Amino acid sequence: MDRSVYSSPPLSRVVVSGGTHGNELAGVCLVREWLRGDSAPCLERSSFTAQPLLSNPRATEQSVRYVSADLNRCFKTHTLSAPPSPSDPYELVRARELDSLLGPKGSEGAVDFICDLHNTTANMGACLILYSLSDYFCLHILHYLQTRMQSAPVYCVVFDEPPSEAYSLDTIGKRGMALEVGPLPHSLVRADILSQMSEGVKLILDFIDLFNRGTVFPPCEVEVYRKLEGLDFPRDPQSGELSGTVHPERQDRDFRGLTTVLGPWGPLTSS
Amino acid sequence: MDRSVYSSPPLSRVVVSGGTHGNELAGVCLVREWLRGDSAPCLERSSFTAQPLLSNPRATEQSVRYVSADLNRCFKTHTLSAPPSPSDPYELVRARELDSLLGPKGSEGAVDFICDLHNTTANMGACLILYSLSDYFCLHILHYLQTRMQSAPVYCVVFDEPPSEAYSLDTIGKRGMALEVGPLPHSLVRADILSQMSEGVKLILDFIDLFNRGTVFPPCEVEVYRKLEGLDFPRDPQSGELSGTVHPERQDRDFRGLTTVLGPWGPLTSS
Numbered sequence: 001m002d003r004s005v006y007s008s009p010p011l012s013r014v015v016v017s018g019g020t021h022g023n024e025l026a027g028v029c030l031v032r033e034w035l036r037g038d039s040a041p042c043l044e045r046s047s048f049t050a051q052p053l054l055s056n057p058r059a060t061e062q063s064v065r066y067v068s069a070d071l072n073r074c075f076k077t078h079t080l081s082a083p084p085s086p087s088d089p090y091e092l093v094r095a096r097e098l099d100s101l102l103g104p105k106g107s108e109g110a111v112d113f114i115c116d117l118h119n120t121t122a123n124m125g126a127c128l129i130l131y132s133l134s135d136y137f138c139l140h141i142l143h144y145l146q147t148r149m150q151s152a153p154v155y156c157v158v159f160d161e162p163p164s165e166a167y168s169l170d171t172i173g174k175r176g177m178a179l180e181v182g183p184l185p186h187s188l189v190r191a192d193i194l195s196q197m198s199e200g201v202k203l204i205l206d207f208i209d210l211f212n213r214g215t216v217f218p219p220c221e222v223e224v225y226r227k228l229e230g231l232d233f234p235r236d237p238q239s240g241e242l243s244g245t246v247h248p249e250r251q252d253r254d255f256r257g258l259t260t261v262l263g264p265w266g267p268l269t270s271s
Numbered sequence: 272m273d274r275s276v277y278s279s280p281p282l283s284r285v286v287v288s289g290g291t292h293g294n295e296l297a298g299v300c301l302v303r304e305w306l307r308g309d310s311a312p313c314l315e316r317s318s319f320t321a322q323p324l325l326s327n328p329r330a331t332e333q334s335v336r337y338v339s340a341d342l343n344r345c346f347k348t349h350t351l352s353a354p355p356s357p358s359d360p361y362e363l364v365r366a367r368e369l370d371s372l373l374g375p376k377g378s379e380g381a382v383d384f385i386c387d388l389h390n391t392t393a394n395m396g397a398c399l400i401l402y403s404l405s406d407y408f409c410l411h412i413l414h415y416l417q418t419r420m421q422s423a424p425v426y427c428v429v430f431d432e433p434p435s436e437a438y439s440l441d442t443i444g445k446r447g448m449a450l451e452v453g454p455l456p457h458s459l460v461r462a463d464i465l466s467q468m469s470e471g472v473k474l475i476l477d478f479i480d481l482f483n484r485g486t487v488f489p490p491c492e493v494e495v496y497r498k499l500e501g502l503d504f505p506r507d508p509q510s511g512e513l514s515g516t517v518h519p520e521r522q523d524r525d526f527r528g529l530t531t532v533l534g535p536w537g538p539l540t541s542s
Contacts, residue, residue, distance in 0.1 A: 185456030
């Protein structure tokens with residue numbers, strides 16, 4: 001266990017982005033509210049003011065995940081640095097634009113922190129998505145949220161990838177995370193999920209402000225989830241169409257262990 | 272109250288359609304299963320076999336509500352009979368094709384019954400949508416479902432419109448109804464909603480079979496909902512964007528009365 005003190009300069013350039021997937025509406029609604037100025041004070045802290053950003057305006061306008069390519073898969077280093085071509089999809093062009101605004105990825109000029117807002121139809125509660133098991137700054141944020149969040153349970157998924165291979169928007173800042181809140185149907189907004197996302201953002205910005213002002217966060221432990229394997233749905237061999245669903249006893253039980261079922265056994269007799 | 276006996280010949284041509292909106296997947300999944308033959312016996316009864324139909328294959332393929340126009344608004348008599356034009360949207364062309372297959376609307380050649388399967392993100396349970404307050408055949412089906420359905424509450428909404436003005440697919444048969452089941456996110460399928468829809472279809476076909484075999488259904492009463500008014504969400508006056516949501520205390524409380532809140536009152540004193 002690494003118990004060395006982790007220290008870094010204060011964070012001043014903080015971005016909260018939404019609409020990276022245009023049909024995940026809680027983030028879109030919050031960012032639009034902030035951009036209109038209605039609730040901009042939500043982003044102000046004594047040591048910094050976070051900047052709201054609508055990441056994929058065209059997909060947001062159409063209320064679709066993306067127009068031509070998944071924006072949130074466009075931020076690998078080699079994708080960003082590939083020579084531009086007139087046939088590049090809209091989202092790749094936008095990814096390079098965001099990289100020049102908020103990055104460049106991996107450089108000293110990059111913003112200090114990006115929190116990218118997502119929604120999911122899965123019952124994930126408020127879930128932080130990180131790319132490194134030794135990202136102590138973000139793991140402290142996780143602990144801060146887990147001990148304070150009132151409106152939803154807080155989980156964390158870590159995809160352990162080198163930064164150059166991490167493909168999501170939040171990886172072009174010096175630090176970052178996705179905040180994924182669900183369940184929320186695509187292209188729809190619910191007040192309960194909006195409140196959960198608002199509370200998550202508030203706590204993340206509160207943490208950064210406390211950090212900036214010299215708070216020492218004591219050592220702590222957190223539980224995180226990692227991807228071991230992906231399982232596809234059963235499909236019809238001819239058409240490839242889904243031929244099964246999540247079992248009703250498993251549906252909505254995200255982050256819970258599988259029940260072990262024993263049997264059926266063969267017959268038992270005293271013969 | 273009309274207590275005269277309602278009588279009609281047996282129904283032999285019965286259609287169960289899904290995918291009229293291509294992103295309402297419970298109906299799409301059931302129809303695909305029936306078309307593959309996996310569970311075709313579900314549609315067989317002693318007096319008839321119902322025909323499965325995928326109403327909007329192109330929208331279903333793309334998992335969108337529609338490609339060019341809402342198919343389920345294309346079945347007014349004057350829409351169907353307007354002179355075709357090369358610029359007609361895909362769905363209008365498909366509506367005319369369906370009308371010639373299953374109708375023509377209002378004619379003796381039309382099929383006897385169409386049950387069109389829909390899903391909604393709203394918490395509507397299993398809801399029958401009808402177009403006439405004196406459609407006794409369908410109101411008996413409603414009563415049959417309400418007294419037998421195990422997996423979901425059963426409601427009914429009646430849009431009281433003359434048949435020529437009724438715009439939905441199920442109105443091109445001699446009789447018909449939409450079966451709308453929710454809550455289900457668009458472009459997603461859940462086992463619980465699939466089961467509810469299956470049970471609804473099973474009971475509707477059971478009813479028709481009992482009717483065909485001479486069962487006398489005694490007089491009954493049912494409760495139905497009618498549209499009095501439509502209320503839009505609050506919107507930003509400049510952009511037209513949503514600036515409010517359903518209140519969390521109202522969310523998911525479909526078909527329940529509004530709570531009456533009294534006050535605040537002025538002060539009370541004995542002066």
